[in-house]
Amino acid sequence: MIISPPFLPDRAGQSEEAWLDAAMAQPASRLASTNAPEGSFPLSLKLGWHNGIHIQAPHSGGTHLPVRAIADGKVIFVHAPTVPNNDVKHPLNYNPFHADTPTLAWTSDGFVVVEHRTEIGAEGTAVTEVVYYSACMHLASIAQCPKTKAPWAVGDAVYRKDELGTPGQIYGHEGQVHFEICCDEANLRQLTRRGPNWVDPLDPPAPVADGRTDSVFGSVYIYLPAGTPVSASQPIGQLRMANSAGGAAGATAAHALLNPQWVQLACENGIATLTSYDRFGAPVGASRNDSRYDYVSGVNASAAVKNAAPQSFEYDLYAVCNDRHGSLDASTRAASSPSGWYELLRFGRNLGPDPLPANAAHWRKIATPTGEVWVDLNAQGTFKFSDADFLPVMGWNCFDDDPNTDLRCDSLHMKTLIRDPDPKNEQRMERVELAKRLGEVEVRKKLRRAICKFPCEWDRATVEARYGWLETEDFKSTDDDATGAQKWDRFVKHAHGLTFEDLPKAFKQADWRFHPREFMGSMRRCGWLALKEMAQLLPRKSTAASRVSWAESIRRFRDGSTQGNGMPPSLHIALNKAFRKYGLMDSALRKAHFLSQCFQETGALQYNVETGNERYFRTMYEVITPAEAGVDHDDRGGVAWRLGLVYHRVGGQRVAYTRNEYAALRPAQVQTKAQSLGNIQVGDGQRFRGRGLIQLTGRVNYAGYEAYRGRNYTTDPNPALLAADAFISADVALKYWVNAGAFRGASISRHADAGAAPGTIELVTRAVNGGTTHLENRVEYFGYVWSLLNDAPVPADSKALERQKEST
Structure with missing residues (x-):
């Protein structure tokens, strides 16, 4: 909506x-x-x-x-x-x-x-x-x-x-x-x-089950019954401890809530705010902004970093979930995943399929009638909701x-x-x-x-x-x-x-x-885009995508393609679920930045698999002989020339290598790239080709996503799932979005939240692309998508850009 x-x-x-x-x-x-x-x-x-x-x-x-x-x-x-x-x-x-x-x-x-x-x-x-x-x-x-x-x-x-x-x-x-x-x-x-x-506001019943899962948006609300474990000191362990009221290994004072209460978790522009309420919905204490260092000691972090952290908990969420997952012992980590923790920390529960320990504790620092304490928001007897539940207590x-x-x-x-x-x-x-x-x-x-x-x-x-x-x-x-x-x-x-x-x-x-x-x-917090709303986001006519009919836009989002490099079906649902997971659901600005990048990376949703034959992938990501490099140099219409691999800079000018120079240099370049991508086995170039809406490439990156999800994406035929499954295609792209390697492992949402200026689009492009390839197309896509998602009147069609509308 x-x-x-x-x-x-x-x-x-x-x-x-x-x-x-x-x-x-x-x-x-x-x-x-x-x-x-x-x-x-x-x-x-x-x-x-x-x-x-x-x-x-x-x-x-x-x-x-x-x-x-x-x-x-x-x-x-x-x-x-x-x-x-x-x-x-x-x-x-x-x-x-x-x-x-x-x-x-x-x-x-x-x-x-x-x-x-x-x-x-x-x-x-x-x-x-x-x-x-x-x-x-x-x-x-x-x-x-x-x-x-x-x-x-x-x-x-x-x-x-x-x-x-x-x-x-x-x-x-x-x-x-x-x-x-x-x-x-x-x-x-x-x-x-x-x-x-009708619910009696003077005697609200305690919930007995979690809220809906089909629609989850806005703030998260967690009901804490009397007896919920709390700790007066910073918890060390991330699991509920048997026979421990506080559930915090090493806590100096562990006890429990005396009265039931609610906690609201709200994220906006990087800031995570926690607000407490009594069982009737009356505020308790003062709201506070979360910090990753409330839960992990961060011995190597400077005082300045720690002081700024309450303003960036949402941006840091990927690191926080890795902190918690990484604190587990090896045997417990086998039944855990950073992705499972990511959902627990964002929604108070794991809505997705990724593993999370059954006894995972969700420690957050909150206000109570007796002061601020750490509380396990995932303790037994707690129940989780969102604004989609229209809670009587609210x-x-x-x-x-x-x-x-x-x-x-x-x-x-x-x-x-x-x-x-x-x-x-x-x-x-x-x-x-x-x-x-x-x-x-x-x-x-x-x-x-x-x-x-x-x-x-x-x-x-x-x-x-x-x-x-x-x-x-x-x-x-x-x-x-x-x-x-x-x-x-x-x-x-x-x-x-x-x-x-x-x-x-x-x-x-x-x-x-x-x-x-x-x-x-x-x-307006819902942000779930209906199929027809999402289909409008591919322009009918543009410089970047040429012409896309209404029926074709619907097909790309709903039906996908049976072609080997096409989109999987149900992409519009997968995108919405990934938007929800990674904090883009109620931000039109974040969605506009993300979609404009994806449209360029996928040829307006025509493909999410890098195309090429065995020779291409071996040449790009695995190994090449000097003789093969010489053949590539001879082919003026081939990949080496189209991708600019034969050029280098001399005095600020782009100059082509000679055939002998290219044949001597290119094999070492490919070997270096293969090593950086972790492509160590024969066929890795093709096996770990670019896949997903922001194409993930290389064994080491596939392994990183595998570790994040706690699922197998490196053993054949599982690497193909990154393109064949719509949610994985979207999730792998947004996992990169919140942990961009080209952005020093930081969340691209931090840039996206800065606004719609050309400079911001360029910064987002550099974080996604590593450079500014096809920046003009990304700017065009962003301008169009943003004009539809924002709250300003939609500009009139131009010769270069035509609005997508349902055909009649």
């Missing part, structure tokens, strides 16, 4: 949270009865249910920014806006704030509903697909579909960041829209995997206990959530008192993670049924109050003017609703 807010203001150096708040800011005006912003979710005027939030459109260049599609999808409903007028009796000129005397206060009625079908993960090769809807009301105009050059119409395919229209008016307030996100119950279960059940809860089908909130669970916590307030469950609570900061925070079931407010057929309670509670003080009857009549006409008779059935049945800003912030 790739998603962005309906307005895209310039980020201007803002953090993700600050930028989303600016992009989806609610109006400054407040309701007198609640002191909450107009159009709040899920409750608004008179404690009535409200489908979404009102957003005040940001400005740019003196005008309001356009409303844009939040994700790829299909338009399922459109209503063109009525032209504003000054007729005070017009239903759209209704002013709810001056109902006694009709006054002009226009409300725009342009409306667009988009159905979004996407993926959030996969179990094996079976993707987890979800369907949800976004609706934007109160548009002043409907934009043109880029394909038809006509206003958006039902059935039009829409892409993320396409313009849908311009913001209109809400009760005379310019530049505002109503925005909502909803789904049906089946898709609520797909999204959250916890069902629609505030997510479902509300469907309203016994009525109108839009008046009669949910006891909701009222209990927002009521005054002071039991001495005898009126705290009264509607007027509850409404006053909606403006309170702590209440508004709680409501952001409320997932609520109630009817659609845009269905004209149910207007009177939904709002009948207002007739008696607000518009009429008695049954024969003529003034009240007139007010009610004006309101009903207004409600009819803002509702529709022909809404799609699926949209009306999507009656589970999320806070749009909270949904946006949470699901």
Whole structure:
């Protein structure tokens, strides 16, 4: 799922949270009865249910920014806006704030509903697909579909960041829209995997199993029961010790947690932050930034390196997992792997197939009510989750206990959530008192993670049924109050003017609703690219890849190729899982840098095996005789000339060796390279040819990957797995990404996080390539992929670069 807010203001150096708040800011005006912003979710005027939030459109260049599609999808409903007028009796000129005397206060009625079908993960090769809807009301105009050059119409395919229209008016307030996100119950279960059940926040049950594994994203949350082993001093061993409360060999004081608590692990831009919470979700102590030297002594590290380490734990994660694996004795290492540790440290559990000791300890330093201690986060009785689980302890809860089908909130669970916590307030469950609570900061925070079931407010057929309670509670003080009857009549006409008779059935049945800003912030952490989203990342036309049709792009990501050097099937799932493992999942910038390099290395995903015959691989990576070198020099169209092997530098100029010079020098060069690659047996050149999305080459490098995974990739026929298995092809590339030999063993993500400037692309290229071969192609690929993944409007097609879109 790739998603962005309906307005895209310039980020201007803002953090993700600050930028989303600016992009989806609610109006400054407040309701007198609640002191909450107009159009709040899920409750608004008179404690009535409200489908979404009102957003005040940001400005740019003196005008309001356009409303844009939040994700790829299909338009399922459109209503063109009525032209504003000054007729005070017009239903759209209704002013709810001056109902006694009709006054002009226009409300725009342009409306667009988009159905979004996407993926959030996969179990094996079976993707987890979800369907949800976004609706934007109160548009002043409907934009043109880029394909038809006509206003958006039902059935039009829409892409993320396409313009849908311009913001209109809400009760005379310019530049505002109503925005909502909803789904049906089946898709609520797909999204959250916890069902629609309400959980009592005052008595949350302890978990009894780990969370979902098909979708894992964002922060990791680990439940620690009372009795979880802790150590007051730095643990030495990395295994749970039998008959030891602390499980830490050599610990000076070992004990256990007295009370259950939670720990959140979050990684961003190299920094790993650990935050503790009690069993109710209240923060415990202060958050802290992890350091590899909290767990391994690092006797050879300088004080400066140790002091900087809390800012780079994520970048150091490959080294950390090797530290822990390497600290084991030889027999235990046989049942372990750095890759298994890598997943344990990132996810709190090993999601992959690589070996990890059954009694592996996951020591991390965390805050507890009695101070900071080392805790085994993998102790027996601990359970692991992520943001994909929508945890109740983190505030997510479902509300469907309203016994009525109108839009008046009669949910006891909701009222209990927002009521005054002071039991001495005898009126705290009264509607007027509850409404006053909606403006309170702590209440508004709680409501952001409320997932609520109630009817659609845009269905004209149910207007009177939904709002009948207002007739008696607000518009009429008695049954024969003529003034009240007139007010009610004006309101009903207004409600009819803002509702529709022909809404799609699926949209009306999507009656589970999320806070749009909270949904946006949470699901942007998902980062799993659906097949059609990923297929767009290969340009239809480019200098680097020439032309790639939509069908061909789908084929390369989904089906692979039966050709000997082609891609294996299910590459799009494999890439997503590898992105998740190595910290690229929720970073559009990292993904853009990585994919642009892979596209160049693989000829736009046409091959992931180095091509050539036995003579080529022997000549390049194994052994060559002087006579063969002379033959290569004679072949002006051959490999030696194409790869520039026959040239050397003289006075800064590239000069070709003579035939005799090349025949004398090349065998020694090949021998040196073969030794550096560890190619010591006959056939190693071909056996350990370049494979994977960033091609791994040579016996020593295959052996290194073998040791990392704890699996056999050096004995025939297993070396071929690096190209034949999609996950291995992606994993071996990203293993290099986090431990680049050309980058002194450091993580290339450190460079990628620096930004999108040309200099950064060059640094990433040097780390991947060892030089700047085909830098111009890598720059072109990056610019294209980044324009699709980032949060700026997509640039128009050019003669050199054409956007990939689904063929119809």
